[in-house]
Amino acid sequence: MSSSAVMAVAEVSSPSNAKTRLLQSSQLSFSSTHLYSLRRSAFRPIPTTQKARISCSVAPNQVQTPIPVQVEGPKTKSECYGVFCLTYDLKAEEETKSWKKMINIAVSGAAGMISNHLLFKLASGEVFGPDQPIALKLLGSERSLQALEGVAMELEDSLYPLLREVSISIDPYEVFQDAEWAILIGAKPRGPGMERADLLDINGQIYAEQGKALNSVASRDVKVIVVGNPCNTNALICLKNAPNIPAKNFHALTRLDENRAKCQLALKAGVFYDKVSNVTIWGNHSTTQVPDFLNARIDGLPVKEVIKDHKWLEEEFMENVQKRGGVLIKKWGRSSAASTSVSIVDAIKSLITPTPEGDWFSSGVYTNGNPYGIAEDIVFSMPCRSKGDGHYELVKDVIFDDYLRKGIAKTEAELLAEKRCVAHLTGEGIGYCDLPEDTMLPGEM
Numbered sequence: 001m002s003s004s005a006v007m008a009v010a011e012v013s014s015p016s017n018a019k020t021r022l023l024q025s026s027q028l029s030f031s032s033t034h035l036y037s038l039r040r041s042a043f044r045p046i047p048t049t050q051k052a053r054i055s056c057s058v059a060p061n062q063v064q065t066p067i068p069v070q071v072e073g074p075k076t077k078s079e080c081y082g083v084f085c086l087t088y089d090l091k092a093e094e095e096t097k098s099w100k101k102m103i104n105i106a107v108s109g110a111a112g113m114i115s116n117h118l119l120f121k122l123a124s125g126e127v128f129g130p131d132q133p134i135a136l137k138l139l140g141s142e143r144s145l146q147a148l149e150g151v152a153m154e155l156e157d158s159l160y161p162l163l164r165e166v167s168i169s170i171d172p173y174e175v176f177q178d179a180e181w182a183i184l185i186g187a188k189p190r191g192p193g194m195e196r197a198d199l200l201d202i203n204g205q206i207y208a209e210q211g212k213a214l215n216s217v218a219s220r221d222v223k224v225i226v227v228g229n230p231c232n233t234n235a236l237i238c239l240k241n242a243p244n245i246p247a248k249n250f251h252a253l254t255r256l257d258e259n260r261a262k263c264q265l266a267l268k269a270g271v272f273y274d275k276v277s278n279v280t281i282w283g284n285h286s287t288t289q290v291p292d293f294l295n296a297r298i299d300g301l302p303v304k305e306v307i308k309d310h311k312w313l314e315e316e317f318m319e320n321v322q323k324r325g326g327v328l329i330k331k332w333g334r335s336s337a338a339s340t341s342v343s344i345v346d347a348i349k350s351l352i353t354p355t356p357e358g359d360w361f362s363s364g365v366y367t368n369g370n371p372y373g374i375a376e377d378i379v380f381s382m383p384c385r386s387k388g389d390g391h392y393e394l395v396k397d398v399i400f401d402d403y404l405r406k407g408i409a410k411t412e413a414e415l416l417a418e419k420r421c422v423a424h425l426t427g428e429g430i431g432y433c434d435l436p437e438d439t440m441l442p443g444e445m
């Protein structure tokens with residue numbers, strides 16, 4: 001296609017009202033910012049049951065009637081939003097800008113607080129890089145559909161050059177179609193008087209359904225990052241319901257805990273936090289998690305050589321990290337959203353960039369042949385390294401002492417109990433809840 005031609009998608013309403021909206025513009029330019037403003041004025045989101053893909057060749061300063069080349073059925077594509085119902089001639093742009101092929105990123109709980117930070121980071125290029133165009137596929141519910149439109153409007157108004165498509169839907173089968181990344185944030189928050197077993201069941205059902213949808217329609221190599229709590233067991237449920245996707249592709253987010261641990265160690269040692277490395281969070285994203293100071297390093301030295309107050313490490317440091325979320329909720333009146341979105345970005349970047357020599361990162365991953373003797377068949381946070389290809393391997397050269405082993409055994413027991421509780425959602429029998437009393441989310445005090 002020449003530089004004076006565009007591809008556009010126009011919307012065609014159902015035959016019952018036979019209304020058609022097509023791109024009409026007398027001035028087309030290949031400055032993407034210019035295109036955005038033209039398209040924004042030309043289109044408004046209209047509810048449609050059908051969309052037609054329109055291809056048109058337009059000479060500068062000349063209006064032409066677009067020729068429909070493809071009509072999609074009502075269920076084949078999720079609802080695109082406003083300006084994002086138009087697609088660009090990416091090929092031409094790839095040539096001039098050396099852009100990569102567009103990737104599909106699905107986000108659930110997209111009208112929630114964490115998403116509200118994350119989506120703009122994704123769209124800005126901060127996560128996947130300045131040469132990576134993206135499509136954002138946002139999953140909401142009946143409850144949040146209007147809010148989701150508000151989110152899409154803000155994305156439109158941000159004029160991000162790399163953001164090529166945005167669609168919103170309440171159907172995970174639409175949203176996860178061809179998804180290469182799925183960031184699963186949507187989850188019911190624990191309310192007053194609600195038992196943890198109830199939370200496991202309610203959110204587990206959401207993740208079972210989403211696992212099935214990913215299994216059916218997502219890219220076979222989709223990377224899934226589960227954020228919604230209880231994230232380890234939600235991730236386990238999700239992967240068990242997606243047998244056609246490698247279990248290794250599922251992660252439960254414990255990167256926020258790692259970041260919190262690094263900050264506490266830096267504070268105590270009186271150094272800037274970029275000096276802290278090799279921090280592992282072991283186990284569950286709950287108050288039983290084990291922030292590992294035995295293997296962590298400050299300025300390349302073992303933490304215990306730098307911080308001589310070992311009682312502080314075993315007591316205050318552990319508790320500060322385990323309960324950080326709860327302390328923040330008390331002050332803010334809501335849970336960590338901005339720092340969680342930063343940690344999601346960190347988690348993704350750790351998978352798509354080679355891990356610095358000698359270092360590692362924490363992620364909740366499926367235990368299948370782990371070298372640490374941790375129970376198999378759960379999602380457990382462990383130290384990982386990546387070559388930057390979207391995959392990871394477990395770090396072998398870590399050491400253990402009695403204190404660390406004891407902590408790991410406790411968080412492991414908690415995850416095994418959570419797994420028994422959701423057996424009905426993983427296809428492993430009848431759920432039986434004997435959860436340890438102290439099992440709490442980081443945000444619960």
Ligand SMILES: NC(=O)C1=CN([C@@H]2O[C@H](COP(=O)(O)OP(=O)(O)OC[C@H]3O[C@@H](n4cnc5c(N)ncnc54)[C@H](OP(=O)(O)O)[C@@H]3O)[C@@H](O)[C@H]2O)C=CC1
Pocket residue numbers: 109110111112113114115139140141142143144145185186187188189206226227228229230231252253254255256257285335336337340
């Ligand atoms: N792993 C981690 O490190 C962290 C995890 N979290 C967890 O992330 C999740 C999202 O947090 P945040 O974005 O702040 O929360 P919000 O309450 O702002 O958003 C959560 C979204 O979940 C969706 N949801 C799904 N099912 C329900 C339901 N039954 N009732 C109510 N809402 C529901 C809602 O969207 P919709 O209506 O569209 O479905 C809502 O927009 C929570 O589970 C939280 O505990 C938070 C911080 C750190």
Ligand SMILES: O=C([O-])CC(=O)C(=O)O
Pocket residue numbers: 229256324325326335336441442443444
């Ligand atoms: O408990 C919550 O909802 C918040 C949370 O996970 C955290 O802050 O780590």
